[in-house]
Amino acid sequence: MTLLKKITGFGTAALLAFGLAACNSDDAKNDDEQTSGTKTTAGDSVDHTITGIDPGSGHMELTARALKEYDLTDWNLTSGSGAAMTAALKRAYDKEEPIIITAWSPHWMFLKFDLKYLEDPKLVYGDSEEIHSITRMGMKDDFPEAYTIFQRFNWDIEDMSEIMVAIEDGVKPEEAAQTWIDDNQDKVAEWTDGVANVDGDTLKLVYAPWDSEIASHNMMKLVLEDKGYKVELSMVEPGPMFSAIADGSADATFAAWLPITHKTYLDKFDGKFEDVGINMVNVKQGLAVPTYMEDINSIDDLKK
Structure with missing residues (x-):
């Protein structure tokens, strides 16, 4: 713990005790959060954002429908291009950061990256x-x-x-x-x-x-x-x-x-x-995530 200026009235020992107490307090807070089960949700991990493609595609229309069908009212769907989407995927994948994308196969990204489709129990995206x-x-x-x-x-x-x-x-x-x-x-x-x-x-x-x-x-x-x-x-x-x-x-x-x-x-x-x-x-089409996002396997999981 580093103090940026001397605090009048505190000796070295007092400062050390103060620092240890603060650190212990933070550790206890973290332990309490873990014990209580508090953790980052799927939505929080990606800022409630799905990375999409060109706005005129049927895939984007279906994804907008999926947000309604699964009651994901606080989620956003960004539009762009297929190239922009895969570029965002690569940046996240290289750092093992969370990302949710609109995906379809055949596509080279399923050969370049370990991805998985999210289950779609309501079949908004249909079957194959x-x-x-x-x-x-x-x-x-x-x-x-x-x-x-x-x-x-x-x-x-x-x-x-x-x-x-x-x-x-x-x-x-x-x-x-x-x-x-x-x-x-x-x-x-x-x-x-x-x-x-x-x-x-x-x-x-x-x-x-x-x-x-x-x-x-x-x-x-x-x-x-x-x-x-x-x-x-x-x-x-x-x-x-x-x-x-x-x-x-x-x-x-x-x-x-x-x-x-x-x-x-x-x-x-x-x-x-x-x-x-x-x-x-x-x-096939749907929503996909990297396989390292182990706790997200279904579109239903995005509501948690």
């Missing part, structure tokens, strides 16, 4: 989902070769993850996608078998600003270009993504998460696009 390929109305007639490829397109979480991790490690998206294509010629051949080449027809693909969709659309761009298409990629928020497909200003996307994540847009633009098929199954 699917990623669908959807096109504008009439695309089948305009680009039958591409349409056939879209119908056949199906891959695994592990496939997408290879591209995502490479991109996160600094490889350019097209280079990462090309490496995956080179290593998986058999799968690509299943999508393109018997499909005739075209001569420079332009296809416009749109996708949400998520690492998973960056991977899938850069990969499919190369597959289509190999068949003779000129492919234009546009990264937009989910709302404009569905709107572009519905009004015909874009041809297709492989980024429709159904039936929960994009339900709002599914209902809004019902009948204005064609669902070509499922390109990935068993995808």
Whole structure:
């Protein structure tokens, strides 16, 4: 214990006794808190804040709903971008600090960090989902070769993850996608078998600003270009993504998460696009924390 100035009337022994008494008092207070069970709550540990992503995403809409369903009225949901969220996760993870994030898989963060989803007993986020390929109305007639490829397109979480991790490690998206294509010629051949080449027809693909969709659309761009298409990629928020497909200003996307994540847009633009098929199954979303946060395992735990 350090005193910054001399206190008149106290001798050395008196000062030492005073300091020891103060320290013992603090220790007793801490012991009393531990004995009484007082401890930092989940909310206090993260300042009652969930670190989110882009505000237009279906995931953020569901998270806002989860705060209501679980009566987490004193919690805040911050918005930003997927990159900002993962940057915040890395900072916290490196210091083993608490953090709660909006999460989805496939995503490279589940390969880079030890994370766990919080249980969702009310199923606000639903069960596992699917990623669908959807096109504008009439695309089948305009680009039958591409349409056939879209119908056949199906891959695994592990496939997408290879591209995502490479991109996160600094490889350019097209280079990462090309490496995956080179290593998986058999799968690509299943999508393109018997499909005739075209001569420079332009296809416009749109996708949400998520690492998973960056991977899938850069990969499919190369597959289509190999068949003779000129492919234009546009990264937009989910709302404009569905709107572009519905009004015909874009041809297709492989980024429709159904039936929960994009339900709002599914209902809004019902009948204005064609669902070509499922390109990935068993995808998931929810809230996640690092596994070192051992006392938090369910969204219900956030109320404690």
